[in-house]
Amino acid sequence: MNNITMSRGEKVFSVFNYAFMLLIIVVFLFPFLSVVMTSFVSTEEYLTRTGLILIPKKFDFSAYQMIFKNKMIYSAYGITFFRTIVGTFFQISITTAMAYGLSKDDLPGRKTIQVLLMLCLVFPVQIIPQFLLIKNLGLINSVWAMIFPWMMNIQYVFLMIAFFKQVPASLEEAAIIDGCSHVSIFFRIILPLCLPSVATIALFYAVWHWNSWFDAQMFINDIKLYPMQNLLKRILEVPQLGDIGGGLEDAPLPSESIKGAVIIITSLPMLCLYPFVQKYFVTGFMMGSVKG
Amino acid sequence: MIKKLIIALLLVSLTISSGFASGQDDKSSDEEVKKLVVYGNGGFMRARLRSISTTDEMKQKMHDWILENTGYSVEVIAPGTTSEQDVQKINLLLASGSQLDGFWGDWPDYYAQGAIQPLTEHFDTVGANILPAWPKSSVDALTHDGEIWGIPRVTPMMSSPAFFRTDWLADLGMDMPETIDDMTAYFAAVQAAKPAGDRTIPLLLNPKGVHGAVPMLDGLLGAFTEYGYSNWLDKDGMLKPYILQPGVADFVTQLNEWFEAGYIYPEFASLDQNKIRDLISSAVVGATISTSTDTTATDAEQRKIDPDCDFDLNPAGIRGPKGLAETATPSGYQAQLVPASSKYPEGIVVVQNFLYDNAANFLTSLYGPGNWEWDESKGGEAAVAFTGEYKDYAGDYGWSVSLPAWVGIGKINDREDQNYKQHHYFGISGIGRTPPDVTNTDRGKLPVDAYVLYDQAVLEEEVPGLADLQRMMDEEVFKFIMGSRDISEWDSFVKELYSAGMDDWIESHTKMYKDQRG
Amino acid sequence: MNKIKNRSLWKKITNYKLLYALILPGLIYIIVFRYIPLLGTVVAFKKVPTFATIEQIIAADWVGLYQFQKFVSSHYFWNILGNTFALAGLRMVFEFGAPIILALLMNEIRRVAFKRVVQTISYMPYFISTVVLAGLVFNLLSTQSGIIPDIITKFGGKSIYYLGDVRYFRTVLLSAIIWKNIGWGTIIYLAALSGIDQQLYEAARIDGANRWIQTLKISLPSISFAVIIMFLLRISVVLNQGFEETLLLYSPAVYQVSDIIDTYVYRVGLLQNQASFGAAVGLFKSLLALTLVLGSNYVTKKFSDHSLYG
Known part of the structure; x- marks a missing residue:
């Protein structure tokens, strides 16, 4: 190059x-x-150190032990x-289906x-009428309450429409002359051609689902x-020691090291996912072959 | 790849549908059993759920235990991570007409809208154990129109005392401070000596507490004003908010001097509870005015960093030009409430009555069977020892978390390295001061208008500027303390308060105060 | 005449019936899950508590624009509105613009491995939750040997507590938001850039165009569709953004520059259990957003082919 x-x-x-870029x-x-590194320090080290912790003096895994002590974490991962x-x-x-339909100007x-x-x-959704709707659909306390209310992000529909519109019309016209239906054009031509943008939007959706918690909190009672x-x-958010008599646990850990451990545990799978999506960004993958 | 995905999908959906199936079993069980649904936002379960979740067997065991003894099948909805989430979810459950038979909340919020029902008669018929455990003021706080609107949760508290490092006082050759001037001298000495090096913080001042307390004001304002952090009756017969009291400007001036001198931790305006506890645990703080448990509950951590670290308060209280510095937090409105829609309003009283009946019931509800045992050798007849690793039960039924219940147990024989200070402060270690520091209201002032009910619906109607006034007070007081506004502008600040609707505030509050106090 | 038009329209519709079938699931979704709950907006014109049941809401009296008047006549209305627009404007300029520039710069990196590393690292902060981000900001700016005060004092400056100072609060807030979101924001542009035909660049190079010209004449125009759509999408939601970040970083000391509509409503909600007030303010914001979208959609349609509708 x-x-x-x-x-x-x-x-x-x-x-x-x-x-x-180095900066x-x-x-x-x-x-x-x-x-990340703060998650590996012991209580004593954390409390006596100031500033950014980049290398712990001694690696300490008690924050992780504390998190994984809760047996529910494994099934919770399954739900996620x-x-x-x-x-x-x-x-x-x-x-993608809706966006393809709407990408036809006429x-x-x-x-x-x-x-x-x-x-x-x-006009964003309001929680109270949404709750009533979900209750009337019989979805309260069901995993589907985390799926059906969010079947589509309107922003991504508009983005997908814009991406689909970038596909030269001549390609589709040729396919129609060959006798292809709109559905088969969508699956055979448009989706493969727009794979980078479809993969990107899929990544956005996946990360959104991965990070969501509020709907479960409101619509689900069974922990x-x-x-x-x-x-x-x-x-992350509940203070370590609550009411009187609340201090029977093992010695509490510094809040920051637990936060670090939580970040690792939640973001690692998504960080690993990115390279697979990145693969689709290889220059010229999409329309290079079409426009030339 | 796709194949694997499909297999993973199938596996996951199998686990989930089996979860469903077990959930449905519960619903199809015997219809004759009286079923209660209770929202578990008492605070105890929330703290527990951080690291422990109740196993299925344990849940069944506890459920059956309650069922056998009370005749009610109780389902507990786990609380969220913050009390705001809980309020939101409770409101959703109420608004949607879902079954809900008990939750914790501030009763005036719900009473005026007819969303809860009174429990007075049930206390007489099925709840004889409950009210006698409480001081009169706690019940008074829930009484209105001759009815009691919930099961009490709090007693009057002295929740924001000034704690001082006794070891530093000794090193500096000083006595426990008795006045505001003594405090200033101590802060100056700490700042000069820097016993914890560069990180030394003479005073950690917390401006936002928990449960509506404001440690900065609750802990200090009384020294400068006659009524402390309280609404007050002016000579013209009107009830006015704390900020208009003579002497508040002196208080702000004093804090500004402390701030300018570098005694107050400069980031105090934006600290959260975790950060505060980390700082106190670091043993670098010379004095704290915060939620008392921030200091007492971190005792073990402090001593890990500095074995000599020891915080104590002046049991006689701190004094200033206008008397005692602290203001008591009266028994609040928080209580276990029963929605108007509940079919078995007596249910929650029956279950609580069972938990109040004896110490064993109470402890079982908190810790589950097998995690504790009586140990008379360690401290008399009613001592408890906690055994083994605490596990399998998140305190789903631990509803009676409250000081009277704990004091009723007598001496808690706690792990000696942990919670010593905490239990000492709450008077349940058996070696604390009598009365316990936390309820020793002799140490401060009582709010003038304690137990007067200010109806939120009326305020909302008559004081449209309520939120504006709140913001103005918070914002400007900080500006004066931090020096971005000069104290000479205090009078013009007061004028601004009136222009934002202070007259409405005074009129509306005075009317309600006089209606209730005659 | 009309008949012929109708017939050709009908023909078109039958011709496109499969396309309608593709649109239908999405359409059903928005009607059921987005439009039906909008009926709840009626509470903005009533006076009901948050926990009112449907029967109670229906039975409650209409109060017209009472809730709106209450909001508009608030002592801090202009301050809050100004702060909301200031934050939204700054976000539209910096947070929206930065990822475009970063994506174009990343596109200029020719070493694929390096490019991937930069991309991955820049998008990691997106996974830091706002609570942790706030903790990090406190830590970096801490007067107890936070990195930034340390650097400033080393260079002879006098450091202060930036989060408690009205002059610096917005800069800090905006920097934190950009740091968290910029890498994530580049992804969509990188996807758009990947669609550019490499032969275009080669042809331009043969014509003697340098990299700068190539960026201006090829890269930027090729992703302009994504930029415009993203802009329109952002402007429609920008008034609803920034609540969590502000709530975690602000304090009464900086209300003057930080209190936005959402934080104000949050505090009112804590004082008073009023569903109606919140709904009215929400509706107010939606109408503002609608004006912004209609206006910007009109402008973009006039100067380019791209718009949200029409």
């Missing part, structure tokens, strides 16, 4: 750009790292995986539907059906 000689200006830019790495990595996989599947299917009624969607953006975020949020 670098075989074409660069002008002096470009060289300066290139040096600047790499330097800037980005420093600014983003070190505070994050300190959160369930809602992430099933929920994302529903969301991405409905979103579809009668398209504008009305898009205005309906736009109004949903500015066994809580996703992992609800359990970890408790560890």
Whole structure:
């Protein structure tokens, strides 16, 4: 790639750009790292140290032991995986299908539907009527209460419409002449061509499901059906010692090291997911072959 | 890849549908059993759930224990992570007409809207054990129109005393401070000597407490004003908020001097409870004015960092130009409430009555069977020892968490390295001061209008600027303390309060005060 | 004439019936889960507590615009409105703009491995929850040897407590938000950039265009559709953002520059159990957002092909 000689200006830019990226790495990595590393310090070290902790004097895993002592954490992970996989599947299917339909400019009624969607953006859902609806649908205390109310994010529908519109119309016209139906064009041509954007939106949905907790808190009473975020949020936000007689636990841990451990436990799977999505960003994957 | 995904999906949905199946079994059980649904936001379960969840067997065991002894099948809904979430969920349950037979809340919020029902008659018929355990003021706080609106939860408390490092006082050759000036001298000496090095903080001052207490005001204001942190009757016969008392400007001036001198931890405006506890645990703080348990409950951690670390308060209280510095927090409105829609309003009283009946019931409800035992050798007839690793039960039925219940147990023989200070402070270690520091109201002032009910619905109607006034008081007091507004502007600040609707506030509160106090 | 038009319309509709089938599930979803709950907005014109049942809501008297008047006549109304717009405006400029620039710069990196590392690292903070982010900010700015005060004193400056100072609060809040979201925000643009045909760059290079020209003439126009759509989407929700971050970082000392509509309603809600007031303020914000969207949609439609509707 670098075989074409660069002008002096470009060289300066290139040096600047790499330097800037290194700065980005420093600014983003070190505070994050300190959160991570704080999870490995003991109470005593945490209380006697100040500033950012980048290397613990002694690695201490009690924050993790404390979190995994709660046996419910494993089944909670199962619930989280369930809602992430099933929920994302529903969301991405409905979103791409709807967006494809609406990407046809001459579809009668398209504008009305898009205005309906736009109004949903500015009028957010209110919790009380939503709760009543879910109750009347018989979904209270069911895992589906974490899935059905969020089948689609309106923002992503609009984004997908924009991405689908980037596909040259000539391709579809050719397919229609060949006798393909709109559904088969959608599955055979559009989806494969738009894989990077579909993968991106799927990642957004997956991360959203992964991080959600509020709906479970409100719509589910049985603690066994809580996703992992609800359990970890408790560890994160409830003060260690509550009322009198509340201090029978093992010695309490510094709040910050528990927070660090929670971050690791919740974000690691999602951080691992990213490289798989990143794969689709390989330059020229999508339309390079089409437009040329 | 896709194959694996599908298999994972199937596995997960299997686990979940089996979860459903077990859930449905509960519902199809005997219809004759009287079923109660109780929201478990008493505080104890919330703290417990941080690290422990109740196992299925334990849940069944406890459920059956309650059922056998009271005739009620009780389902407990686990609380959320914050009390705001709990209020939101309780409101959803009430608004949607879902079954709910008990929850903790401030009764005036619900009473005026007809959402709860009184329990007076049930205390007579099925709840004889409950009220005698409480001081009169706790019951008074829940009484209105001749009815008692809930099961009490709190006693009057002295929740925000000033704690001082006795070991530092000794090192500096000083006595326990008795006045505001003594405190200033102590802070100056601590700042000069820096016993904990550069991290030394002479005073950790907490401006926002828990359960509506404001430690900064509860702990200090009384020294500068006649009535302390309380509404007060002015000479013109009107009830006015604390901020208009003569002397508040002196209080703010004093805090500003402490702040400018560097005695007060500069970040005090934005500390949360975890941060406060971490700082106190670090043994770098010379004095604390915060929620008392922030200091007493971190005792074991403090001594791990500095074995000599020891906080104590002046049992006679701190004095200033206008007398004692502390203001008591009266028994609040918090109580276990029963929604108007409940079919078995007596149920919750029956179950609580069972828990109040004897110490063994009480302890079982908190800790579950097998996690504690009587140990008379360690401290007399009613001593308890906790055994083994605490596990399997998150205190679902631990509803009677309250000081009277604990005091009723007598001497708790606690693990000696932990909670010593805490139980000492609450007077349940058997070696504390009598009366316990936490209820020793001789140490401070009592609010003038304790137990007067200010109906929120009326206030909302008559004082549209309520939230504005609150913000103005919070915001400007901080500005004066931190020096971004000069104290010479105090009078113009008072004028601003009136322009934001202070007259409405005074009129509305005076009317309600006089209606109830004659 | 009309008949012919109708017939051709009908023909079009039958021709597109499969497309309608694709749209239908989404349409049912928004009607059931988004529009039906909107009926609850009626409480904004009544006076009911948060826990009122449907029967109670129906039985309650209409109070017209009482709740709106109450909000607008609040002593701090202009302050809160100003802060809300200031935060939203700053977010639209910096938080929205930064990921575009970062994505374009990342796109210029030719070493694929390095590019991936930068991308991954920049998006990690997104997974830090707001509570932890607030803790981190406190830690970095702590007067007890926080990194930033340390650096400032080392260079001879005088450090203060920045979170408690009205001059610095917004900068701190905005920096924290950008730090958390910027890497995540680049993803959508990277996806859009990946769609650009490499031959375009090569052709431009042969024509002698330098990197700067290539970025201006090829990269930026190719992702402009995503930028415009993202802009319109952001502006429709920006008034609802920033609550959690503000709530965790602010204190009464900086209310003057930090108190936004959402935090104000939150505090009123803690004082008074009023569903109606919250609903009225929510409706007020929605109408503001609607105006913003309609306006910006009109502008973008006029100057480009891209818009949310029409």
